Amino acid sequence: MTSLRRPRAALIVLLAVVLALVLPYDRLAPGARYTAGEPVVPSVPPPEPVTVPSGFFTGSDEAGVRRIAEVQRWLGGASLTVGHTYLPGDRWSNIEGHPALFGPWARWKAERPGRLFVLNVPLLDRSEEGLPDEEVRAGLRRGAAGSYDEHFRTLGERLVAHRLSDAVLVLGWEMNGTTYSHRCGPDPETWKAYWRRVVTVLRAVPGQRFRFDFTASRGRDAVEWPRCYPGDSYVDIIGMDAYDQPEGLGFEEQVTEEFGLADHVRFAAAHGKPVSYPEWGLFRNGDNPAYVRGMLDWFARHRPVYQTFTDYCPHGVWACADNPESGRVVRGALGATGRP
Template identity: 60%
Template sequence: MSHRFRRLAGACAGAVAVALLLIGSLLDTPPSPRDGSGGSAGTGGAGAAEVAVGAYLHYGSPGVEQMQELSRWLGGAELRAGHTYLPGDTWSNIEGAPDSLRTWARWRNERADRLFVLNVPMQERNEAGVPDDRVAELIRSGAQGANDHHFRRLARRLVDLGVPDTVIVLGWEMNGFNYTHRCRPDPENWKAYWRRIVAAMRTVEGQRFRFDYAPNRGSDAIAWTSCYPGDDVVDVVGMDSYDQEPGRTFDEQVTQPYGLQQQVDFAKAHGKRISYPEWGLFRHGDNPEYVRGMLAWFAEHGPLYHSITDYCPHGVWQCGQNPRSTQVFRESLSAG
């Protein structure tokens, strides 16, 4: 969606976005272990496992340092997972060149129960405004294997850094209009391209990656179900969902076509966990009812993780313009 395109155009050009996640023990069944061979990491909905909750704080390594501050603000709540993005400007960065990955890997390996989530672009020049006809050519080239080596290099980089169990949010918001890794110009070859990437990364010895399919909420440029590449190459069904149309109220965001309820139902039908890599305030200002609704939704449906975008206008900790929403968020997620 356009607001995230503006944000990542700045962040990814220079570095990456980071989200920090803290654990809320809402449910009591642990996730199934992954062996890297495909299939499900568990199902969404009631009975799913622990929920990792979080907030975008800072791109790159400083985000790790800010976890202690967020923890203190939330009354000492334990932070157990971290989330960042690879820049989509060059293939070298998509291959895992940013040195901040070392910092995140060290953080991940300080505790065995932590979760590392990494958004990975499927194309270079991912925010360069590439036209549809050229995007279609790039999709077809990827589907034929032209980029397999880039993703094998990324997989080796992650394994060598000691994070072979990374959750890979591959080609996020693929149903939108902006990213060069968007699906609409050629959905069938886009699905084939996703499958090539997953296959390439799974060839690397020692990997135990989980792949998260995370569209925008709503139909956007194309129905996100039309881009789904298959149960054997998807482990988590995610969704990026901000407080904006379509859906003036939270209830409308739940019931709209390709909205929150359809995501949960789709994931359940396919035997997958759910996630919310990006969510937050936007078009409707300080909206505590939206925040309350989202947090209740997470508590009811037990996603693997969710991450609020914590800068203005979306956030609740580093953004002072949403005091009522801040109060709801802090009271709901503080330890004790």
Template identity: 60%
Template sequence: MSHRGHRLAGACTSMVAVGLLVTGSALSAPPHEDPDKNPGADVAVGAYLHYGSPGVERMRELSRWLGGAEVRAGHTYLPGDTWANIEGAPDSLRSWARWRRARADRLFVLNVPMLNHNEARVPDGRVAELIRTGADGAYDHHFERLARRLVALGVPDTVIVLGWEMNGSDYTHRCRPDPENWKRYWRRIVSAMRSVEGQRFLFDFAPNRGPDAIPWTRCYPGDDVVDIIGMDTYDQPPGNSFDEQVTQPYGLGQQVDFARAHDKRISYPEWGLFRNGDNPDYMRDMLAWITEHKPLYHSITDYCPHGVWQCSQNPRSARVFREFLSTRHGRARPSRFDHAD
């Protein structure tokens, strides 16, 4: 949903324990989970800061800006230009792996393209051919190599955000040109990566919010090959208010309901400001939604125009984000969001 070529409801009147997003120690499991089986289920705070090693270095600086809050979700992307990069060639993976291994409660979140030349504006007919080729197994070896590399780096539990925003029109790995073979191809990739000894990957299905080019439910490849139902969501249409972003077809509310029906955790791999500028009301509402619905993790896209720390053009939203996530300001407040309860 966000344009990222360089890197590969009105005001909310009350909040729920927004400060608990920092450590998550007091958050209960999502409604579809048994709290006794998952005590202390929590929300990992993350931010996309840079795709390479500078992103790792900035995690500590962001934590300081948040008053010492632990930023537990490290989020980056594999470039989709060449198969070698999709196989995990970038040296920065070593830096991210060291960061992940330093603490047992951290998550490493890695967006993985499904096809090379992923931002090359490949026409639909060619996309359909490539998807069919992948569905027939021609690209399995690339994903096996990535899986082996991640296991060797000591991050076998990486969260794989595979083929993100597949319901849109930006990427070569989009679903609309051939939804049935796209689902077959997803299943081939997951099977190839799970075949590697020692892996414990979690696969995150993360469409854009809203209908976009195709309803994202038409691209869902099956419960046995999806672990998390994610969503990339920014402050932009469709949905002029936050309430509309919740209630619109294929919006935030439907994501929560779909995940509940399929017994999956949710996530927000990308979220942030966009078309409406510095919007503290949106920031409050999104943080309230996250707190109420307890995703496994969320990651704000922290560069302009979306971000709040590395982007100086959103000072009011930055203040809301910082105060609500700072360990020095966290305190329990009731939320107005109860869509899925």
């Protein structure tokens, strides 16, 4: 999301630890549930339990992998089966990936069959340096013309070499905002052409089985995110980063706002794609258990490929003591015992 809407460190925290858990509907939201009557929000709960890979963003280095066990204990012993991290976007050598980042995740993933690895990949360097539109536009044009192909080919080869060939790659996330140099707004047509080029390069890497996740931030932001969509042949998952903001906006309004949660689900369905929620959490409205209940119920109804709760202050509930009521809802929904 844009720097005006959600503050970040100089570089986005690099590591997400994701939990893959079975979420029976009657455990997902103790108390009230969202039932506004939107066509995509059934008022009747699904009759069968819903499996939703779920997660917590807990750190920026190898310690994040080790924290999986701590989150697991906090949740009462729930099984953790999905990992999510971010490539630094400061320079191209980091966008190519490094063994120091991939090694711990590769070992973690190899410990249990079926674990999912999700990687956010910047599309341009100097990712959070506030580059002017003219410079962004020039970078997008160079990318679409093939100037950066080798960087992405190297990334793909390194992922395959680390046995991460089935990773979900979240390319150029939150492109509809202004936080990142890989933003779409300065030139949507070129941005789409560049995405298609990157996907083509990565799909040509021997041994790869990557899936590509197109993830915008919720709402209109700087540009309508459908304008950035590169086409069904180049997208496998349609994601949304959705924090509890702005101040005073309730969950129902987050669902119904223009380019919000309901529009996201409709758009994905129209294109025959599953959804994901790589980033979500508290932000502008403090400790807000009603929002957390609403999001967890939303996931149960719409069955995302995965979802990741951002767990550092002010967004989190495990590593952030400021949100105890929301934490109780999360533990009651995702914990192994099903109790807060």
